[in-house]
Every structure is written in C-alpha cells, then in structure tokens.
Amino acid sequence: DVKVTQSSRYxxxxxxxxVFLECxxxxxxxxxxxxxxxxxxxxxxxxxxxxxxxxxxxxxxxxYSVSREKxxxxxLILESASTNQTSMxxxxxxxxxxxxxxxxxxxxxxxxxSRLTVL
Amino acid sequence: GDSVTQMEGPVTLxxxxxxxxxxxxxxxxxxxxxxxxxxxxxxxxxLLKATKADDKGSNKGFEATYRKExxxxxxxxxxxxxxxxxxxxxxxxxxxxSYQLTFGKGTKLSVIP
Numbered sequence: 001d002v003k004v005t006q007s008s009r010y011x012x013x014x015x016x017x018x019v020f021l022e023c024x025x026x027x028x029x030x031x032x033x034x035x036x037x038x039x040x041x042x043x044x045x046x047x048x049x050x051x052x053x054x055x056x057x058x059x060x061x062x063x064y065s066v067s068r069e070k071x072x073x074x075x076l077i078l079e080s081a082s083t084n085q086t087s088m089x090x091x092x093x094x095x096x097x098x099x100x101x102x103x104x105x106x107x108x109x110x111x112x113x114s115r116l117t118v119l
Numbered sequence: 120g121d122s123v124t125q126m127e128g129p130v131t132l133x134x135x136x137x138x139x140x141x142x143x144x145x146x147x148x149x150x151x152x153x154x155x156x157x158x159x160x161x162x163x164x165x166l167l168k169a170t171k172a173d174d175k176g177s178n179k180g181f182e183a184t185y186r187k188e189x190x191x192x193x194x195x196x197x198x199x200x201x202x203x204x205x206x207x208x209x210x211x212x213x214x215x216x217s218y219q220l221t222f223g224k225g226t227k228l229s230v231i232p
Contacts, residue, residue: 043208045220090162107153112160113162
C-alpha cells in the first residue's frame, strides 16, 4: 500500500519560531507537493518538487521554503512563523505524469495532514 | 487559468437519500477530472476519475460523468450512508505541463441516520 507519512499531526508554535514539517513517502515517487487547507478556501499549493533537489513555487509560496535532499523526503519550512500560517498542511506524492497507471491520470497520494497552530 | 467550481456546502442528508454535488470546470482542452474525498481526521484520497470526455468514473457507489458540453463533472450516489460523511473535492490538472492539481473549495457532506 502507498504510504505518505507526515511527521507531526499537531503542532503549536509561537510567532517568530522556525518550523519544520516533514513528509516521507515509501513509493519511490518523484513528484512531491505541499498544500495548505483552510476552511472556505480549499487546498492551495505552496511548493512542489519534480525530483530530488528540484523545487517549484506554487500559488502561495510567500513565507515558506522547501527542501528535497532525498527522493523520499520533502520538508516544508516556515522561517519565521506567523499567526496567518495557522492551518492544516497536507503533503502529497505522485509518479511523474505519463508513468504507470497513477502517473498517467495524475493521482496524488496524500498524508494525513499536520495541523499547525501559531500563537 | 484552469479552475473548478463546486457547490457550496455543507450538505446534510438522511441515510439512503440521493446525493448530487455539482462541479463545473474551466480549462483549455479536455483535462482529466477527479473527485477526492477527505474523511474526518484523514488526508485526501482519490475517489474516482475520468480521463476523457463522456467517460464515467465510479467507485464505492459514487459516479461522475465527464460532460464536455456542460463542462461538468457532478458527483452522484443513489443511496448515501453515514460512513459517506466527509468533505468532497473536485480537481483538475493545471499549471505548466499540468503538473499541479487545482482543487475546488470542498463540499462537506453530513449523513444522519
């Protein structure tokens, strides 16, 4: 079974703290994604990565950075957390488009989410 | 850019009622279309998909037909169960090379016994 694991289900941080959200997948997927989910706004893409050491900005990258040093791991970093970053963060992975059944159709596999509260 | 619009929720239904959640899309060409579901406390998972016009995706009693004439991909189920209570998202590929998935805002369904 496909498995995407996010390191923390719940975090509480203070304004100005540096925050690391870790995501690991065990499917040898090349593409990985970070979304945030907010009520009334749905899912918005923060960053994604085609492959190791590659990253691309999504729709709302401001205030975030990412790291992809190994294929299986994609980290989201909040350099200086702010209260407006309180949200649910979802990691996802996928085969490259055109590869395999899931890759052709673009199916994403999601982790269970990390709920971050910034005080 | 490419986008999806889905009906606002929340939707509350009695068990065994008929469900429709509307989704319309705006896109160049004919992209694949998806419905994802998020059960309480979990991440999203793919519910069904359709890769070309007139295709019907189905899974767990849910169905959706890709209709290019009305640019729609409405989700339906004939008889909902309490276990179907979840948030449902319509989605389509977007961005350069269609690498991204753009999601609708989600529709929360609550099914009461």
